[in-house]
Amino acid sequence: MTKAECKEVFALLSQYLDGELPEDVCEQMDRHIGDCPPCVEFLASLKKTAALCRQMEVEEKPPELAEEARASLVEAYRRFAD
Amino acid sequence: MAGDGGALEEFIDVFRGKLFQYTLMMCGHRADAEEVAQDTLMQVFQHFGQLREPEHVRAWVFRIARNACSMKRRKSVYAPDRELSLDELMPRWKQQDGERRLEIADWSRLPEDALLEGEMKAKLHEAIVALPDIYRSVVLLRDMEGLSTAETSQVLEVSEDVVKTRLHRGRLAVRQKLDEYLAGAAV
Numbered sequence: 001m002t003k004a005e006c007k008e009v010f011a012l013l014s015q016y017l018d019g020e021l022p023e024d025v026c027e028q029m030d031r032h033i034g035d036c037p038p039c040v041e042f043l044a045s046l047k048k049t050a051a052l053c054r055q056m057e058v059e060e061k062p063p064e065l066a067e068e069a070r071a072s073l074v075e076a077y078r079r080f081a082d
Numbered sequence: 083m084a085g086d087g088g089a090l091e092e093f094i095d096v097f098r099g100k101l102f103q104y105t106l107m108m109c110g111h112r113a114d115a116e117e118v119a120q121d122t123l124m125q126v127f128q129h130f131g132q133l134r135e136p137e138h139v140r141a142w143v144f145r146i147a148r149n150a151c152s153m154k155r156r157k158s159v160y161a162p163d164r165e166l167s168l169d170e171l172m173p174r175w176k177q178q179d180g181e182r183r184l185e186i187a188d189w190s191r192l193p194e195d196a197l198l199e200g201e202m203k204a205k206l207h208e209a210i211v212a213l214p215d216i217y218r219s220v221v222l223l224r225d226m227e228g229l230s231t232a233e234t235s236q237v238l239e240v241s242e243d244v245v246k247t248r249l250h251r252g253r254l255a256v257r258q259k260l261d262e263y264l265a266g267a268a269v
Contacts, residue, residue, distance in 0.1 A: 010172055014250035038184045045189040049257040052206055053225035055198040062102040062116050076127035
C-alpha cells in the first residue's frame with residue numbers, strides 16, 4: 001500500500017461508512033482496507049466517532065413552555081387544521 | 083394531528099427539544115436558542131399549508147430553524163468559518179517496529195458500543211462546538227438529528243456532494259480532537 005492510495009481512501013471513508021459509494025468504488029475500498037492495517041485502524045476510530053456523535057445530546061434543556069406560548073402554538077395549528 | 087390534542091402536544095414538545103438542541107449548538111446563546119426554537123414552531127404551524135411533501139417535515143422544520151438562527155446571529159460565537167483541508171485532518175505517518183503506522187491513539191480501548199458519558203461527552207461537545215459553522219451544522223443534522231444526506235441538503239440549500247464532503251471533514255475534525263484526548267487519557 002502506498003501513502004497515495006491511503007489518502008484516496010481517507011477522502012471517502014465517511015461515504016464508505018454511510019453506504020453512499022457506488023458499488024465499484026466500494027469494492028475498491030474493501031480491497032484496499034482489507035490489506036492495509038493503518039486504514040483499518042483509522043476507519044475504526046472514525047466509525048466510533050460517528051457513533052458517539054449519534055449519541056450526543058446537550059445537557060441543557062429548554063424550560064417548560066409557558067401556557068400562553070403553548071396556547072398560541074395550538075391556536076396557530078388549529079387555524080391551519082380548520 | 084387535527085383533533086388529536088395529545089399528538090399535537092407531543093409534536094410541540096419533541097420538536098421544541100430538538101430545535102433547542104440544534105439552535106443552542108449553532109448560536110451558543112441559551113436565550114436566543116429558546117426564542118428561535120419557539121419562533122420556528124410558530125412559523126411551522128402558521129405555514130403548514132406550504133409543506134408540499136409531508137414526509138420531509140423534519141427537513142422543512144430545520145430549514146426554518148436554520149434561517150431563524152441566521153437572522154438572529156450573523157456569526158457563531160463558537161468558531162470562525164473556514165475551510166478544513168483533508169491534509170490537516172489526516173494523521174501523520176510513523177515507522178514503528180519496522181512497520182508503517184499512523185500516529186493515532188489506541189481507540190481499541192473504547193468499545194464499539196461505548197456509551198457517551200462523563201469526560202468523553204464533555205470532550206465531544208467541545209469538539210463539535212469548535213467546528214466552523216458549515217461543518218457543525220452538517221454534523222448536527224446528519225449525525226445528531228439523523229437526517230439523511232438528501233434532507234440535510236434541503237435544509238442547508240447545498241448539493242448532496244457538499245453535504246457529504248462537509249460531514250466527512252466535520253467528523254474527521256471531531257475524531258482528531260477525541261484522538262488528542264484519548265492519547266493523553268486513560269479511558
